[in-house]
Amino acid sequence: MVKIAQFSVEAWMDKYEHNCKYNIAETCCASISIDELRELSEDKTREVFKTSTALTYGAIRGADALRDNLARLYSARSGKVLPRENILTTNGAIQANYLIAYALLGPGDHVICHYPTYQSLYEVPKQLGAEVSLWKASPENKWSPSIDHLKSLIKPNTKMIIINNPHNPTGAVLGKSFLQQVVDIASEHKIIIHSDEVYRPIFHGITPMDNEFPPSIMSMGYERVIATGSMSKAYSLAGIRVGWIASRDASIIDEIAEARHYTLISVSTLDEQVAAFALDPSTIHSLLARNIALAKSNMEIMEKFVLKNDDACDWVKPVAGTTAFVRFHRDGKPVDSVDFCEKLLEKTGVMFVPGSDCFGEEFKGYVRIGYVNHTQSVKEGLDKVTQFVRRNLDDVKLAE
Amino acid sequence: MVKIAQFSVEAWMDKYEHNCKYNIAETCCASISIDELRELSEDKTREVFKTSTALTYGAIRGADALRDNLARLYSARSGKVLPRENILTTNGAIQANYLIAYALLGPGDHVICHYPTYQSLYEVPKQLGAEVSLWKASPENKWSPSIDHLKSLIKPNTKMIIINNPHNPTGAVLGKSFLQQVVDIASEHKIIIHSDEVYRPIFHGITPMDNEFPPSIMSMGYERVIATGSMSKAYSLAGIRVGWIASRDASIIDEIAEARHYTLISVSTLDEQVAAFALDPSTIHSLLARNIALAKSNMEIMEKFVLKNDDACDWVKPVAGTTAFVRFHRDGKPVDSVDFCEKLLEKTGVMFVPGSDCFGEEFKGYVRIGYVNHTQSVKEGLDKVTQFVRRNLDDVKLAE
Numbered sequence: 037m038v039k040i041a042q043f044s045v046e047a048w049m050d051k052y053e054h055n056c057k058y059n060i061a062e063t064c065c066a067s068i069s070i071d072e073l074r075e076l077s078e079d080k081t082r083e084v085f086k087t088s089t090a091l092t093y094g095a096i097r098g099a100d101a102l103r104d105n106l107a108r109l110y111s112a113r114s115g116k117v118l119p120r121e122n123i124l125t126t127n128g129a130i131q132a133n134y135l136i137a138y139a140l141l142g143p144g145d146h147v148i149c150h151y152p153t154y155q156s157l158y159e160v161p162k163q164l165g166a167e168v169s170l171w172k173a174s175p176e177n178k179w180s181p182s183i184d185h186l187k188s189l190i191k192p193n194t195k196m197i198i199i200n201n202p203h204n205p206t207g208a209v210l211g212k213s214f215l216q217q218v219v220d221i222a223s224e225h226k227i228i229i230h231s232d233e234v235y236r237p238i239f240h241g242i243t244p245m246d247n248e249f250p251p252s253i254m255s256m257g258y259e260r261v262i263a264t265g266s267m268s269k270a271y272s273l274a275g276i277r278v279g280w281i282a283s284r285d286a287s288i289i290d291e292i293a294e295a296r297h298y299t300l301i302s303v304s305t306l307d308e309q310v311a312a313f314a315l316d317p318s319t320i321h322s323l324l325a326r327n328i329a330l331a332k333s334n335m336e337i338m339e340k341f342v343l344k345n346d347d348a349c350d351w352v353k354p355v356a357g358t359t360a361f362v363r364f365h366r367d368g369k370p371v372d373s374v375d376f377c378e379k380l381l382e383k384t385g386v387m388f389v390p391g392s393d394c395f396g397e398e399f400k401g402y403v404r405i406g407y408v409n410h411t412q413s414v415k416e417g418l419d420k421v422t423q424f425v426r427r428n429l430d431d432v433k434l435a436e
Numbered sequence: 437m438v439k440i441a442q443f444s445v446e447a448w449m450d451k452y453e454h455n456c457k458y459n460i461a462e463t464c465c466a467s468i469s470i471d472e473l474r475e476l477s478e479d480k481t482r483e484v485f486k487t488s489t490a491l492t493y494g495a496i497r498g499a500d501a502l503r504d505n506l507a508r509l510y511s512a513r514s515g516k517v518l519p520r521e522n523i524l525t526t527n528g529a530i531q532a533n534y535l536i537a538y539a540l541l542g543p544g545d546h547v548i549c550h551y552p553t554y555q556s557l558y559e560v561p562k563q564l565g566a567e568v569s570l571w572k573a574s575p576e577n578k579w580s581p582s583i584d585h586l587k588s589l590i591k592p593n594t595k596m597i598i599i600n601n602p603h604n605p606t607g608a609v610l611g612k613s614f615l616q617q618v619v620d621i622a623s624e625h626k627i628i629i630h631s632d633e634v635y636r637p638i639f640h641g642i643t644p645m646d647n648e649f650p651p652s653i654m655s656m657g658y659e660r661v662i663a664t665g666s667m668s669k670a671y672s673l674a675g676i677r678v679g680w681i682a683s684r685d686a687s688i689i690d691e692i693a694e695a696r697h698y699t700l701i702s703v704s705t706l707d708e709q710v711a712a713f714a715l716d717p718s719t720i721h722s723l724l725a726r727n728i729a730l731a732k733s734n735m736e737i738m739e740k741f742v743l744k745n746d747d748a749c750d751w752v753k754p755v756a757g758t759t760a761f762v763r764f765h766r767d768g769k770p771v772d773s774v775d776f777c778e779k780l781l782e783k784t785g786v787m788f789v790p791g792s793d794c795f796g797e798e799f800k801g802y803v804r805i806g807y808v809n810h811t812q813s814v815k816e817g818l819d820k821v822t823q824f825v826r827r828n829l830d831d832v833k834l835a836e
Contacts, residue, residue, distance in 0.1 A: 044697045044698070046496065046697035046701060047694065047697055049496070050496045050497070050693075050697070053496070062492075064492070064493075066490075067490040067491050067492045068490060068491065069486075069487060069488050069489050069490050069491060070487035070488075070491070071487045071488050072490075084487075086469075087469060087470035087471045087484075088469050088470075088471050089469055089675075090466075090467040090468060090469050090472075090675070091467050091468065091469060091470070091672070091673045091674060091675025091676055091710075092462075092464070092467040092674055092675055093464075093668070093674045093675065094675055096446065096449065096450045096453070097450070127527040127531070127677065127700060127703075127704075128700065128701055130698070130699065130700060130701050131527070131699060131700060134698060134699050155698075156697075156698040159698065160698055163698075165565075268493070272491070273491045274491060274492055274493045274702075275489075275490070275491025275492055275493065275494055275704065275705035275706065276491055276704055276705075276706060277527060277677075277700075277701075277702070277703060277704045277707075293450075294444075294447065297444045297446035297447055297450070297556075298444070298446075298530070298534060298555075298556040298559065298560055298563075299530065299531060299534050299699075300527060300528065300530060300531055300677070301446060301528055301530050301677075302674075302677070303527075303677060304527075304675065304676055304677045304704050304706070304707050305675035305676075306470075306675065306676060306704070306706050306707060306710070307677075307704050307706060307707065310491075310706070
């Protein structure tokens with residue numbers, strides 16, 4: 037029986053999403069339509085999908101065209117080609133993450149999970165009977181967890197280290213040499229590293245020229261790694277439910293494929309065609325260029341917002357992804373983030389996600405902002421928040 | 437950690453599907469394309485889906501248009517309107533069934549499951565820690581389980597009775613008065629009935645005029661019921677991954693909706709539009725008329741096949757759905773169904789599913805045939821099987 041935390045991000049969104057005017061809680065790069073996707077392609081004559089193909093279950097492990105495009109992406113920076121067979125498609129990354137836990141974890145297993153992060157990454161292993169230790173990141177250390185802490189958490193039965201890179205909700209990254217240390221520890225103990233990489237490759241504050249630019253966990257030379265990804269965030273296509281699981285270890289993929297038979301059978305053949313189109317070399321570059329440009333422009337707006345309200349909020353400026361974790365306070369004391377978000381929504385129509393309820397009660401005063409929505413909406417929304425801070429912050433409860 | 441049975445139906449299909457020439461293992465009514473779906477509609481000008489809508493996550497619990505069409509179907513024969521809010525969409529019925537177990541069952545719970553049936557219905561509750569009792573149907577009783585047996589299986593902690601109606605693999609149905617007895621027992625003990633109804637409404641051997649015509653579990657006047665359904669089987673659209681969960685009890689839906697946040701978020705907005713189009717009053721009647729006609733024609737071919745080979749096989753003739761469970765024997769002794777299926781595939785290109793490995797080892801000699809594929813393919817395939825039985829049955833191992 038599932039025990040869901042009081043508020044999950046989704047429960048929050050489900051409850052309030054339809055009342056909001058400015059959705060700056062959304063973590064997707066501003067979503068596009070099929071028509072817009074076709075416009076982004078260099079080849080405007082290609083069909084995004086075929087309407088004449090019988091809608092059978094399709095390829096059980098995922099369409100070849102899609103898996104080939106994904107394999108190419110994982111092969112590009114690593115020097116080692118990834119075979120198509122090392123990839124499974126799923127109905128979104130949420131299911132990819134779920135399935136990994138369902139297939140590989142259970143009573144008797146110990147898991148170490150990056151924290152704070154998307155709740156399901158640590159809650160699902162717990163629900164399935166595994167013991168979970170949280171590997172905590174803190175704002176004092178620019179939201180980087182510590183390698184010594186990781187070492188101290190390892191147990192004889194540690195089966196998996198779960199990381200989220202780029203990081204939700206903070207937009208921080210685990211850089212290359214940091215990842216190398218995680219890999220060294222994992223490989224010494226033969227631990228699987230599962231890296232949730234749904235915000236790759238939206239890097240707006242670091243470039244591939246930087247020595248610490250974070251590679252995918254798939255490019256670190258270690259076999260026992262699993263990366264998950266999705267079309268929803270970086271590729272603006274949440275409405276097609278396409279995520280994936282990739283591993284350098286084919287036996288891990290086979291094990292997950294078995295468990296997949298009881299949970300999904302196959303992924304929508306229409307959606308897989310749209311995803312393959314978006315990841316095709318003729319489309320992917322312009323799609324990512326659009327989204328990284330959007331992230332950069334909107335980050336400037338975010339920076340101005342934080343500067344303007346620096347008496348009432350602070351943050352660690354994100355370097356990647358689509359989210360920022362901003363702490364609001366009054367007279368130096370953190371506000372009650374749920375009360376803040378609810379009053380903000382009521383007064384202004386702006387939707388944020390409350391950090392203390394959706395990411396952990398220690399994150400008092402924090403809200404998660406999703407700032408890679410349409411620029412106009414982010415700008416107008418943040419202006420409303422500034423007004424709210426000026427006029428209404430005194431009415432917001434402080435955190436207990 | 438998931439322990440998957442040696443062969444699940446999907447593992448079998450995944451392994452052999454691409455080598456077969458005649459897929460008579462497929463349980464879907466012959467799949468159609470989007471173009472064919474549009475042709476089946478009375479309104480040929482309507483768009484199946486919009487390409488200009490931004491592909492956001494969409495409505496978290498399922499698109500209103502789709503849930504309205506489903507609610508109408510469940511309201512039609514019951515006299516009691518079902519609100520849209522009592523339905524959740526899922527990525528296929530496999531996920532609907534999984535989610536029900538994940539949300540509602542765990543250690544300490546007891547479940548009674550109709551048997552044989554689709555493996556995941558009893559394996560998933562077991563994996564999640566529930567105790568499962570099998571409520572066995574047998575060919576001697578036309579694949580109907582016994583009400584006395586059901587009564588004897590009830591325990592103080594029995595939380596759910598899972599049935600599959602129409603029944604996979606046998607094509608049998610649990611008739612109206614039988615269902616009433618199940619409801620009476622369940623309601624006495626406040627047990628939830630979960631009815632997997634993915635083969636509704638493909639009734640080819642019984643008509644709504646028959647007193648025993650089986651209603652949906654949703655139309656029996658009992659609140660604590662859950663029905664699952666899908667676009668894959670009866671509606672020929674497996675390539676869109678759309679299934680659903682319906683209940684007369686809104687609190688059950690809320691509980692499942694919570695668990696859904698960790699496993700799926702939302703269903704493909706493209707797929708939901710295609711499903712809504714197919715279930716719209718302007719399309720559904722001709723789509724179902726096509727499929728029921730196909731089931732009837734192909735059933736005639738199946739009957740001739742069984743008659744022609746009655747020295748080597750027997751069955752209980754199906755009355756609904758798309759599958760038949762046929763037992764092959766030599767000199768009165770059941771064959772080894774895996775060896776039979778593998779040799780058959782090798783010699784003829786015909787794919788069946790072996791009953792003993794995919795449905796339970798007591799079903800020695802049984803194979804599951806999916807006969808509502810395209811008539812020509814079923815006819816040619818079964819002719820090949822007849823030849824195989826005449827020429828090669830002596831080479832097939834007998835069951836141990």
